[in-house]
Amino acid sequence: MAIRRTLLRLAVIGLMPMLLAGCWSRLEVNDRLFVSVMYVDAGADEGEVKLTLGFALPNRMTSIQQGIAGGGGNPYGTMSNTGPSIAVAFRRIQANIPRQINWGHTRVVVIGDKLARQGIRPVLEFITRQPAMQLKGFIFIAQGEAHRLSMVTPIMERFPSEILRELAAQKSIMNTTARDLLMSEPFEGDGLIGRISVDEVRLISEKGKKGLTLNNIGTGILRNEKLVGYLSASEQRGAMWVKDQMENALVTIQSPTDGQSIDLYVNQASTRIKLKQEGERVRIRISVRATDDVYSSNSALDFQDPQQIRQIQQALNEQLKERIERALERSQQLGADYFQFGSYMEWYLPSLWKQWKMDWRRHYEEDVIFEVVPEAKVARTGAIRSSYWKPITPEEGKEQR
Amino acid sequence: MKWIRTVKYTGRYRRSPADTKWSPPEPRGSALSERISWLERQLAHSSDIVFRPFAAEFEAEAGHKGLIVYVENMIDTSLLELMIHNGLMRREPSLPGDASILAAENGKRSALAGVRTTTSLRHAVLAVLQGQLLLLFDDQPDIRIYPLRKVETRAITESTNESVIRGPREAFVEDIDTNLTMIRRRIKHPALTTEQLTFGTYTHTKAMLVYIEGICKQELVREMKKRLGRVEIDGVLGSSYLEEYIEDNPYSPFPQLQHTERPDVVSASLLEGRIALFVDGTPIPILAPLTLPMLLQASEDYYQRFIAATWIRTLRFFFLFVTLLFPSIYIAITTFHPEMLPPTLLITVAAARETTPFPALVEAILMELSFEALREGGLRIPKAIGQTVSIIGALIIGQAAVQAGIVSAPMVIVVSMTGIASFIIPHFDLGLSLRLLRFPIMIMAGAFGLLGVVVAIILIYIHLINLRSFGTPYLSPLAPLRPEDLKDVLVRAPWWKMRTRPHLHGTASDQREAAIKLPQLPEGGWDGD
Numbered sequence: 001m002a003i004r005r006t007l008l009r010l011a012v013i014g015l016m017p018m019l020l021a022g023c024w025s026r027l028e029v030n031d032r033l034f035v036s037v038m039y040v041d042a043g044a045d046e047g048e049v050k051l052t053l054g055f056a057l058p059n060r061m062t063s064i065q066q067g068i069a070g071g072g073g074n075p076y077g078t079m080s081n082t083g084p085s086i087a088v089a090f091r092r093i094q095a096n097i098p099r100q101i102n103w104g105h106t107r108v109v110v111i112g113d114k115l116a117r118q119g120i121r122p123v124l125e126f127i128t129r130q131p132a133m134q135l136k137g138f139i140f141i142a143q144g145e146a147h148r149l150s151m152v153t154p155i156m157e158r159f160p161s162e163i164l165r166e167l168a169a170q171k172s173i174m175n176t177t178a179r180d181l182l183m184s185e186p187f188e189g190d191g192l193i194g195r196i197s198v199d200e201v202r203l204i205s206e207k208g209k210k211g212l213t214l215n216n217i218g219t220g221i222l223r224n225e226k227l228v229g230y231l232s233a234s235e236q237r238g239a240m241w242v243k244d245q246m247e248n249a250l251v252t253i254q255s256p257t258d259g260q261s262i263d264l265y266v267n268q269a270s271t272r273i274k275l276k277q278e279g280e281r282v283r284i285r286i287s288v289r290a291t292d293d294v295y296s297s298n299s300a301l302d303f304q305d306p307q308q309i310r311q312i313q314q315a316l317n318e319q320l321k322e323r324i325e326r327a328l329e330r331s332q333q334l335g336a337d338y339f340q341f342g343s344y345m346e347w348y349l350p351s352l353w354k355q356w357k358m359d360w361r362r363h364y365e366e367d368v369i370f371e372v373v374p375e376a377k378v379a380r381t382g383a384i385r386s387s388y389w390k391p392i393t394p395e396e397g398k399e400q401r
Numbered sequence: 402m403k404w405i406r407t408v409k410y411t412g413r414y415r416r417s418p419a420d421t422k423w424s425p426p427e428p429r430g431s432a433l434s435e436r437i438s439w440l441e442r443q444l445a446h447s448s449d450i451v452f453r454p455f456a457a458e459f460e461a462e463a464g465h466k467g468l469i470v471y472v473e474n475m476i477d478t479s480l481l482e483l484m485i486h487n488g489l490m491r492r493e494p495s496l497p498g499d500a501s502i503l504a505a506e507n508g509k510r511s512a513l514a515g516v517r518t519t520t521s522l523r524h525a526v527l528a529v530l531q532g533q534l535l536l537l538f539d540d541q542p543d544i545r546i547y548p549l550r551k552v553e554t555r556a557i558t559e560s561t562n563e564s565v566i567r568g569p570r571e572a573f574v575e576d577i578d579t580n581l582t583m584i585r586r587r588i589k590h591p592a593l594t595t596e597q598l599t600f601g602t603y604t605h606t607k608a609m610l611v612y613i614e615g616i617c618k619q620e621l622v623r624e625m626k627k628r629l630g631r632v633e634i635d636g637v638l639g640s641s642y643l644e645e646y647i648e649d650n651p652y653s654p655f656p657q658l659q660h661t662e663r664p665d666v667v668s669a670s671l672l673e674g675r676i677a678l679f680v681d682g683t684p685i686p687i688l689a690p691l692t693l694p695m696l697l698q699a700s701e702d703y704y705q706r707f708i709a710a711t712w713i714r715t716l717r718f719f720f721l722f723v724t725l726l727f728p729s730i731y732i733a734i735t736t737f738h739p740e741m742l743p744p745t746l747l748i749t750v751a752a753a754r755e756t757t758p759f760p761a762l763v764e765a766i767l768m769e770l771s772f773e774a775l776r777e778g779g780l781r782i783p784k785a786i787g788q789t790v791s792i793i794g795a796l797i798i799g800q801a802a803v804q805a806g807i808v809s810a811p812m813v814i815v816v817s818m819t820g821i822a823s824f825i826i827p828h829f830d831l832g833l834s835l836r837l838l839r840f841p842i843m844i845m846a847g848a849f850g851l852l853g854v855v856v857a858i859i860l861i862y863i864h865l866i867n868l869r870s871f872g873t874p875y876l877s878p879l880a881p882l883r884p885e886d887l888k889d890v891l892v893r894a895p896w897w898k899m900r901t902r903p904h905l906h907g908t909a910s911d912q913r914e915a916a917i918k919l920p921q922l923p924e925g926g927w928d929g930d
Contacts, residue, residue: 034748
């Protein structure tokens with residue numbers, strides 16, 4: 001009897017909250033709209049923002065629900081609206097669509113040039129306030145209007161946003177995440193953001209129709225959360241070395257022996273940054289270690305000769321050093337600490353950082369010396385060690401045949 | 402709350418003394434005619450009970466009257482003929498008086514070993530009904546009971562519900578004596594104790610409590626007997642009747658006693674200090690105590706190599722959670738937390754769900770219910786048309802429902818995965834209770850998301866922690882943690898490592914094997930190396 005009473009009580013206690021709950025946040029997948037990409041542009045009027053949301057349309061995924069969904073049309077779409085702030089624009093979009101917008105899968109945010117120059121703070125502010133939004137989502141700057149990227153033809157991916165996400169995940173492009181930018185905030189909000197342009201080309205895959213493709217055109221420099229300049233594609237490479245993001249890089253050097261080009265593929269790279277106080281100045285030592293494979297060689301250089309390998313490594317080191325120094329110089333010229341050396345200062349030289357903190361930009365420009373120590377190694381020379389076409393030099397020819 | 406207490410044990414439900422024990426008054430004297438008429442009163446309304454009065458034809462005893470009573474078709478007629486011919490009808494000089502027949506009977510017939518005598522007619526009637534033969538003489542108080550029982554029993558066959566690849570094949574049968582011999586054949590030690598009990602006012606079912614004295618703790622035997630002693634029921638037709646009487650918590654969805662049809666499982670359990678209850682007429686004895694980890698041990702584990710067994714054991718633990726939680730987690734994540742899915746998976750799921758008319762929870766419950774119905778249908782359907790169920794199941798539920806857009810394909814995958822997972826659990830009872838618990842968890846998931854799932858898991862865990870089977874905590878050796886007993890939970894340790902018996906009661910674990918050195922290559926190699 002007692003057990004039955006307990007059971008009944010438990011059942012009543014268990015059932016009552018079910019009636020009350022009303023399943024507040026329960027929403028079926030097919031009542032949600034998963035925004036995959038967010039394009040933010042400056043509006044036509046002063047202080048106006050144009051928000052464009054790109055999303056997948058699962059009902060158009062014909063490969064899955066054969067015969068039910070209508071054919072034709074892209075399996076993705078965009079909605080766009082303007083407003084005095086991102087939030088207002090977002091609510092205006094929401095008001096016009098039958099599904100609940102969900103930020104949980106927004107992996108890419110693209111900001112237009114114009115808005116970026118005005119400052120990206122409103123974008124970061126909006127991202128951080130959405131609990132579902134992922135801080136590891138990538139942020140890019142578009143040349144011109146950001147929403148043009150939504151019209152790119154995704155040849156190999158399912159959606160345009162996937163191209164950007166995959167490029168960034170492969171580190172082919174400066175992969176700045178929202179978290180990186182938020183972390184730079186205490187250091188004056190300086191940073192680097194990958195920059196994308198859209199080009200019109202004829203696409204074979206679309207039966208020769210004209211379409212848009214993406215192009216990686218370097219990096220935007222943020223100073224105080226505002227776009228102030230650009231790094232060219234080669235400067236960007238130097239910057240990526242410093243940020244220890246370098247992977248899959250191809251470096252072409254001139255052969256030290258005969259001046260012909262040798263292509264080297266950077267297989268592994270790691271960067272270490274050490275700070276040292278030297279009187280009133282700080283020396284930042286950037287050691288770069290790279291392991292390279294030979295991709296192709298037009299040179300008669302003999303890869304079996306350790307001496308000549310060392311010469312290539314020397315040439316490689318020089319080129320690396322030059323590239324990296326250029327990116328560093330640019331940073332100091334602009335007074336934008338986009339590598340966040342300030343955070344290294346705080347870690348390694350806390351007492352000095354306390355003094356310099358208030359006037360870090362000036363100190364960064366004047367009192368920081370860089371020292372780049374590249375250490376490249378040619379690890380693999382490919383399937384054959386020397387070139388299959390034997391260089392025609394009389395002595396060597398005699399020796400071997 | 403008052404209405405729930407209205408059912409009271411009123412006189413209507415109370416059993417009268419006549420119901421509890423069959424005890425008609427017996428005639429006092431030993432006069433045959435009086436006893437015959439009593440016996441006939443008790444038995445003669447059944448046409449298959451044979452009364453065969455006779456007069457002995459010994460010279461000295463000529464005319465001495467006797468009676469044979471037995472149930473037709475339940476005794477060995479050839480033995481009966483032998484007995485009548487050799488014993489009762491032999492014309493040879495014998496000692497005067499009743500003793501002569503007794504002596505003649507007891508001394509010579511080795512085929513009739515096991516003759517018992519009784520003076521109680523009641524006892525004698527019960528013996529007749531069990532298939533024994535009564536022999537009584539005029540003016541002689543002793544009634545002789547001959548064990549001439551011969552009934553058709555099923556032959557020992559291969560185990561069908563707990564099949565193994567490398568282990569022994571035989572399974573128990575309905576006949577309790579055969580079953581006990583199967584245990585005796587495996588454990589040849591005087592410590593193997595069997596205690597007979599009888600249950601059922603009308604069925605008089607024989608039951609045997611089997612344990613190994615010294616390994617099995619006395620408290621367990623005492624507790625078992627105490628609980629069984631309370632049972633008072635018209636009939637016991639299977640061991641499960643008794644199981645429900647002696648469970649610690651009858652309202653728990655989890656089984657607290659183990660069933661098995663394998664003599665090797667029973668023997669192994671006895672050697673681990675557990676107690677077995679055999680009931681006549683059931684090929685499935687009961688084992689106690691039981692813990693949850695035991696339900697995840699299959700007999701195959703002990704016959705395969707320990708590495709393979711460990712891998713399978715781990716898999717089983719994993720699928721235990723799959724069968725319990727997979728549908729609920731699917732519901733919770735798709736309806737409450739879609740950001741937890743990888744984007745590409747989410748889009749695939751969303752695309753599949755696009756045309757489904759029902760919310761995920763309703764969809765899941767529909768599919769799970771049809772799966773349960775299919776399973777039960779497949780079990781109850783006559784074997785000859787068993788194929789129909791699988792065709793209907795695969796085509797209607799699987800293919801057609803998805804194509805018609807009534808059910809989404811991921812849900813079909815989830816439900817089938819859950820179904821398969823529940824069959825990986827080696828003990829059907831546990832799979833059944835997990836499948837039952839799945840439904841409340843699904844509702845919790847549909848109402849509260851992952852929070853509901855977590856709360857449901859915590860509630861189940863609290864229940865499991867509280868649950869005991871004959872004093873042994875249900876989750877032991879996991880909770881309370883006994884590290885030395887973990888050798889047979891997630892892993893199946895090699896036999897030479899399982900030094901101690903599992904620890905079910907008290908404080909000490911006993912050694913069950915000697916520490917040995919493993920085989921090694923002799924120093925210097927084998928001869929001729």
